[in-house]
Amino acid sequence: MANNLNMSYKPFKLYFDxxxxxxxxxxxxxxxxxxKDFETLGDEIYGMLDLVMKFMGENYRNWMKEIW
Structure with a gap:
C-alpha cells in the first residue's frame, strides 16, 4: 500500500517504522x-499542509482497512 502511493505521489513519502x-x-x-522571500514562505508552507490534509482525507479509510 505505502509503496503504491509513493510511486504515484511525489511531494511526500509513506513508510512503516x-x-x-x-x-x-x-x-x-x-x-x-x-x-527577500520570507513573505511568500508562509503561503508555500500552507499550500503543502493543504496538500497533505487533502491526501490524508482521500486515503485515511483505505489505510485503516490495511492496518487493522
Missing amino acids: RNGALILDVCVLTPGQKE
Missing part, C-alpha cells in the same frame, strides 16, 4: 533568500 506505525514524511524546500 519498526513498530508498524505508518509515517508520513514531508520535506519542503524553499528557494531564495530569507529576507
Whole structure:
C-alpha cells in the first residue's frame, strides 16, 4: 500500500517504522533568500499542509482497512 502511493505521489513519502506505525514524511524546500522571500514562505508552507490534509482525507479509510 505505502509503496503504491509513493510511486504515484511525489511531494511526500509513506513508510512503516519498526513498530508498524505508518509515517508520513514531508520535506519542503524553499528557494531564495530569507529576507527577500520570507513573505511568500508562509503561503508555500500552507499550500503543502493543504496538500497533505487533502491526501490524508482521500486515503485515511483505505489505510485503516490495511492496518487493522
